């Protein structure tokens with residue numbers, strides 16, 4: 114087919130600019146693989162006169178992004194603005210309403226409104242593609258929706274935020290504290306001026322909600338996700354974990370437990386030698402366990418101009434080829450309201466780090482609380498010996514109920530010789 118597939122781009126920042134560069138630099142490769150030329154017809158951003166380092170002169174500049182939704186020379190709208198609501202949402206809704214395909218990199222939008230938008234796309238017979246929204250350059254949406262389509266997914270485990278993984282890696286390699294490394298990451302452009310979405314686990318949780326929906330055929334449930342960030346991880350935790358043979362990683366986990374689905378975003382210990390334990394720096398990785406494929410993992414850059422734009426253009430090429438698929442792998446009406454599991458449904462080994470005044474009887478008090486909650490200890494290490502100052506007590510539990518561990522630690526925190534809030538992290542033997 115020689116008829117071009119015509120796209121409009123709303124948002125010409127890091128990702129939008131990257132898309133323009135790919136389409137301008139290798140049109141022939143894209144034409145050959147997509148089976149027809151892909152052409153940009155119209156573009157939009159806030160500031161028309163900004164120098165974006167790419168030549169936009171042959172495209173129509175449209176002042177209002179919503180005008181792209183009804184543009185008669187556009188088959189597909191690329192929403193590369195961002196934000197869970199506002200203009201991004203208005204644009205995607207309007208484009209779908211007008212029967213245009215949509216490609217977006219916007220995980221926040223889909224985590225919050227994915228179900229309604231998937232339904233709208235389906236009603237209009239068009240596609241809503243979002244490969245770039247999860248783990249940037251790693252084609253995990255395509256893997257789950259197509260390559261693993263014949264599998265029953267048992268678990269998805271992801272390192273889904275490069276900023277967090279960079280910070281945790283730097284903390285381990287340099288022994289520095291979280292705040293120090295975060296400041297450095299901001300200076301180098303690896304972390305936003307407002308890092309709360311990244312280090313608080315929210316950005317990664319948006320992505321996990323989409324993977325859970327796709328992997329388990331359930332409605333995206335961001336609001337039901339338990340989210341913990343990496344702000345309270347200390348250099349001591351990283352060092353203790355290292356000594357025990359683990360790395361601390363911010364892990365998004367979605368698992369099938371009996372008939373229920375469990376999803377959680379939290380820092381965890383994973384064995385140093387495991388597949389996820391060796392993913393360092395800004396890299397992302399997604400590990401999937403499914404039946405019958407067994408275990409599979411993909412690793413790559415989760416953000417940045419090249420990886421993200423690569424995913425956006427691949428989505429566009431699929432549409433140019435005529436491949437349209439349901440947003441979350443099954444028709445929106447077939448997505449289930451999963452029975453959702455909570456902490457009381459899962460068991461795991463746990464790492465517990467307490468800061469205590471080194472007074473006689475304190476270990477006995479801690480042991481008594483753990484016994485009352487039926488938690489047994491695999492190992493206990495006390496570091497330091499100074500009755501005047503707090504010392505670290507680090508314990509690794511045997512496999513125990515996660516809720517029981519949480520309750521026990523809440524009781525331990527009430528022991529008078531306890532100093533600081535205890536740190537509790539699951540250990541995942543992935």
Ligand SMILES: NC(=O)c1ccc[n+]([C@@H]2O[C@H](COP(=O)([O-])OP(=O)(O)OC[C@H]3O[C@@H](n4cnc5c(N)ncnc54)[C@H](OP(=O)(O)O)[C@@H]3O)[C@@H](O)[C@H]2O)c1
Nearest residue numbers: 124125126127128158159160193194195218219416417421
């Ligand atoms: N950057 C990454 O590595 C990455 C990775 C994965 C996913 N994403 C997602 O990709 C999307 C875009 O991210 P980005 O990093 O490219 O953002 P960005 O660099 O901040 O660019 C945003 C673009 O949107 C335009 N824009 C903002 N508000 C607008 C409005 N009200 N009307 C019209 N245009 C508006 C901006 O215009 P001006 O340039 O004129 O200000 C800019 O061109 C987000 O959903 C993000 O979460 C990004």
